[in-house]
Amino acid sequence: MSDWSKFQAETLAAQALGLIDEASGAIIPAIHPSTTYLRDPDNGYRRGRIYARADNPTFEQAGALLTALEGGADSLLFASGMAAATAVFLALSPGDHVVVPKVMYWAFRAWLHETATHWGLRVEEVDTTDLDAVRSALRPGETRLVWLESPANPLWSVSDIAAIADLAHRAGARLAVDSTVATPVFTRPLDLGADIVMHSATKYLNGHSDVVAGTLTTAKQDEFWARIRQVLVRHGGILGPFEAWLLQRGMRTLFVRVKAAAASAQRLAERLAAHGKVSAVLYPGLPGFPGHDLAARQMRGGFGAMLSIRVKAGEAAAIGTAANVDLWKRATSLGGVESLIEHRASIEGPSSPVPSDLLRLSVGLEAADDLFDDLDQALRRAGERA
CATH class of the missing domain: 3.90.1150.10 (Aspartate Aminotransferase, domain 1)
Structure with missing residues (x-):
């Protein structure tokens, strides 16, 4: 069965897109721990994989399931939620202006003020539950990214994703949403106009307190997404294959x-x-x-x-x-x-x-x-x- 688009998200999750191990017939996907892949006799890589920092079937399986659950175009797996979140900002350029919430995950807020600003980003905090405040903070031609967290940890304030996506796009900026708490069970930010959705997959996606992981899912594979992928590969913040397998297992429930x-x-x-x-x-x-x-x-x-x-x-x-x-x-x-x-x-x-x-x-x-x-x-x- 190949057409999974007709099924509801619960079905996609429970069957992990129906993936079967072709070699053995096993209904549980295999773990691929190999760090490298065989070259062809002519020195090519016709199988499409070169080295595990960039390529691994286990990453691809978990990523494909998350992409389907979020209704996106592609997903990337990271070694932690922090690695995923920071990759979005590291794909920007020094001098870019970004708008972030006043209420958000504290460690990421600290990174923005201690590292992102030192690197050259201009970080502006606003109350993202106030659309007028968001509108006032946006600088057309300068603001490149708006970051939301909804519901926001730990006050659980809710921001209007669709309205802020519209405001961001009118200003020439992208919208990224930390949807860790809502999960795709309750909110799909890409459906509401967001460009990227992030999860600390350590939390609900895995759900068993035994994996540290982060994910990003994009609405489209554009040049900005390519830069994020490059940050992942160049900085090496990848998830291990066993952790990726556990993450996929967690998403099934x-x-x-x-x-x-x-x-x-x-x-x-x-x-x-x-x-x-x-x-x-x-x-x-x-x-x-x-x-x-x-x-x-x-x-x-x-x-x-x-x-x-x-x-x-x-x-x-x-x-x-x-x-x-x-x-x-x-x-x-x-x-x-x-x-x-x-x-x-x-x-x-x-x-x-x-x-x-x-x-x-x-x-x-x-x-x-x-x-x-x-x-x-x-x-x-x-x-x-x-």
Whole structure:
């Protein structure tokens, strides 16, 4: 069977585009660990592969599946989400102006200010939930890239991808979207006008907390995409073949995992919004959340499995809550089958926009009632000591 375009994304993911190992008939794709490939007798490479830094069938298999899930033209795999994100900016030229969100993954924000500016990019932060602010920041003929993260970690603010894509294109810029939290299950940025979509594939795409990876998918294979590919090959930030194989394995269960975790997150958000020890719940699925209406239009069938809570008694109680959980794991990261809790301000430092009373929650696949009960007892214990 070769025409997979007629099938829904869940089917594409579950069957990994129906790939069968032709040599053995195995329904699970093989891993290709070879670092190099045989030349033809006349010194050519008619098989199309030369060296594993640029070519590997395992990369191509995982990339093809992601390209289908995102509705793109091509995908690249990187050694980490940071490697993928930075490759987009390294494909620009010194002096280019870029617009980025004020609320975004903290390590990438730090790289932009510490490395990208040193290299010569002009980085401007704006509130990307404010279309007027984005419009004002764009400089036609100078702005080459707008970067979005939606929902944005860890406040989960939602930006209007379609509207910002239009603004960016009118100014002669490209739009790249970090869609790690939404995943192609809930949002396909390329369908909304974005040029590139990025994932920290360590998170939901892999989904088992056992692979560090990053991905980029493009709407079209143009000269800018060629420069990004060159950054990957020249800088050597490639994913290993075993990790690429694990990533493909993870994507096969993407839809069932993400939908189940998001359903639990919705339930937790609703219950926590009425909790006496919680002053605010930040989650796009709540009707009172500032970005809810936009998220309901932009995200299909769910609002993701990430939320944050602000603890009413303040920073000490927030840290105490994390200290008193039994089921939730105190750990950095998100998107695995296990639920994680983290006091983000402690991680991000004084330059962070994150309130000191905030706890970030990555909801996994445990029973939602068990997760709530554990958090409830931890909130109450920490509140008694505050």
